[in-house]
Amino acid sequence: MTDHEKHIKELRSRAMRLPLSPGVYIMHDKSGKIIYIGKAKALKNRVSQYFGSEKNHDEKVRRMVSNVEYFEYILTDSEFEALVLECSLIKQHTPKYNILLKDDKGYHYIKITAGPWPRISQAKQVLDDGANYIGPYVSSWATKESIDEALKIFRLPSCSRKFPQDIGKARPCLNYYIKQCCAPCRGRISEQEYNELVEEAIDFLRGGSAKSMRELEKKMNEAAEALEFERAARIRDRLTAIKRMSDRQKVVAARVPEQDIIALAQGADTSCFEVFRFLNGRLCDRETFLMGETGNPKTARGEFIERYYAMRDRIPPRVCLDGPTENTELLGEWLSRKAERKVTVSVPQKGEQAQLVEMCRNNAAEQVAQATGRTVREASALDELGRLLGMEQPPIYIESYDISNLAGSENVAGMVVFENGRPLKSAYRKFKIKTVEGQDDYASMKEVLERRFHEYFDAQGKNSTEGFGRLPDLILLDGGKGQVSAVRPVLEASGLQVPLFGMVKDDKHRTRAIATDGGEIAINSNRKAFTLVSSIQDEVHRFAIGYHRQARKKTTISSELTTIEGVGQTRAKALLKHFKTIRAIKNADLEELAAAPGMTKPAARNLFQYFHPQEERS
Template identity: 60%
Template structure:
């Protein structure tokens, strides 16, 4: 229901000044439901109360609930940004992007028992265990404890010691040298506790110091001819060095770096933050946000909300795309940190690779909500950017025409939903408006019939099958096919992107074409593979339908022969494959076909050898 106060609110908005400021939307109960900023208050606020056709669903819902609004004029756009962040943090309005500051503290837990265990927990418990911490980064605690257990061979299973000594065989961790296997009963408690103490030193202090101490112990053991213990220290040193090398996954030449990437599908958004310090990933966070309309706005608002809740701000922040008002955002972050902060969208090198990794993680988190993989969502996002689409093409329809020298003219339609074939939505078409070979005319007819079916489904209230519009149409063909279909789509009044898929001389997919230009696919490996799969699938489906039609026609001609029904005609086609082979077959060969008798075979032979 449209807001009855829309005209009144628009009149009030038109009286606003053309100055920077913050506007505050309230509902009928006086609650603040949205806070925004504007370079020119009049222009921005009046847009909300004009035509609702251009608004997204989220904005329409918000406008329907607005009863009144207030505004605060500021001296500059930068003051706008600061005031907006402060007010949003204070009032947490319903329609703003909000992040919960749920970064609780994490602890390292050391059990209070002879055979101590190390683990990470989010809360302390009154259980007599020792807790080391607190730590702000749960990712750091989790990964560090896992590293310590692997390096020093501490068990992570549920077996109890000494109750389970000798009851079980050592698990896989023992065989890959990640556990000393106290379950065998062969490990002395003294040696086990030394491992625990080494692990605690490693977790509590400088790993370089722990490494030096282990090397000293190895030297002492070797000089005392205790080669077994020296080998034990040697293995721990090797494990520590291997783990330390593994941790240095990046060479960014920066003391501090945050990498931020966002992913969006329909109205759901995901934002991932990877935090690096001294070339090492020390924290990772992911957020799922509802009611996302625009990716640039989502990224911009997320950065403001995220660093409003964080005290640790790095000197460099790498982003996966543009944001609004980057200069003032940099200035706000710099003042909050007390040092210069740089925002960038890397185009090459290590930071670009980190951004891509971060974006894949954002899509992975989003994909889990829909039961698909992040890789599938990522390839759709790549295709969206490649084709310049407004949104991710979740629902793709692809068409191909198949005939044999102009005969048995048919078409196949395949559907891919979230980058996977949706075979229940596949459809077959027989070309009806003409005979002969005309791929352009055939494609135009098929799309006309498909869009007419959509209109019928809408009238009947059906939203599945033909009642659902595709986000993208891909045709097996070039500019000619695209040019034949675009007028059909335009005449329907619908806005559906249409592209063709062209092959090279070796019948391999090489590019996507519009009615104006050709887009190379090979540099975009994931998109190339995906589009190739679609083209191969629609081609297979259309040719399969064409073959079925030919067999049906051949079978119906055989049914004119006395004694040959549908079943025998089908068996003859299956056995001889073509009418020509049947007509050239001898009487004895015809009798060998499944289900054939001598009289039936004689009738078939006489039918094709009438002159003889």
């Protein structure tokens, strides 16, 4: 037993002596620094879990436990008091392995530059530069969205050109041609007309769309009465633009007046929490929190809610999540006391609320995709597949297996790997079935997985996490519940906990469902997951078939060589291994053939004569 194993055993022994009472536990490293703080309804049960089998932990927890030197605890009268104390201690000590959020909610302003041809932009602080500032606003996103809307509605420039210096110096940009800019650079709009647009945009930003529309309607009617029809038409176009923008915003609206939507997207080592904040039924703010690995999503959601609302003053009456969390009722009680009114925490399953959660989750997946170099489709497909299979986290590393043979001959298997939703061809492996005679796909699949896990345990002895030393997050077998049932005992005997499913095809060889021991999971309605699983099934079938054809070709070539006197099955295999191809054997001279492993001069002469009959006679 290593020193580390002895230390973990001592920690577990101490944890087993803890009381079955609520409280807070505090983990320290060798330097005495606090690295993790948690709460528990029963301290003994929760803390002892950390020092049990590593197989039950995700990578984040394993890393934390490996750094624990000792722990201490504080008893509380209730689980709720433990939650309050935990929040206070985390805020005070900011432990490394707790979810920590950086509060970047500063103040933001709308800036209108001074002088002729003023420009509207966003600013983080008020400078003594003569410009006019509107604000402050708390939400950076809302400020930017409002400015973008005003620039598009009133067709004001958003480029870096300076006026009047750049008037007439270059052709207008794309925004002019798609009618989103009046293009002062063309010199066809007067300074007075431009300033009028800016003033109307400022009124829009100050008063909102309803007030701005009333003012513009009044100006349009006045222009029409004064027979200024061109001016009235321009104002009419601005009113149409405001209405079109308002209609677009209604798409991101909800019947619930005030609520927050929170969703989590996880990658291999990058995660993202996305928050959509609704006020008066409209999306008024959004926040994105990119972070490293978050581990168990149930735990992560609970930690995030604690950290997020500890640094936010406004707590809505409803918080909707994209999945379950630990201690939902406890979190609801904590939020209710902070807000001094009832706060509901829920996971919508259908209807408008579920659609909003899905939109929030897709935005979180987009952030993970941008951070990791994946596409949004790949990130969303993995997330959807994980939820469909009831997995706690998306399957980042997937292994898939298929058996290929011809009436039981040349029995082989192929293994393909998909990482982050993409083929990882350097990890593909081929298996030649050794223990199964004839056509028995169940027994063949069982042998392949036994050999794969044997390689895993060998790699663990060498402290290797590459190749077979890395366990997959998910195993997909080409076949139905029969293949799954045949392989399940292999997993159970190994003591490994890896999700295992089959991939079922229809009579047209198209992916139809995912098989379990007891039945099937339909995936046709889950488009992203369906496309990913179909790609995996097609790829593993292609790879296994390719290996089978290669093996048959070698057998045919080997059979041809064994017809030559002095070249048996063993010598034929040795020749193919040495020369790689039949062409190389044919092109070799007599000396090269004689020098090959296991060859004799008479056998080499017969082999050379077989491929070069005329040269031998001459």
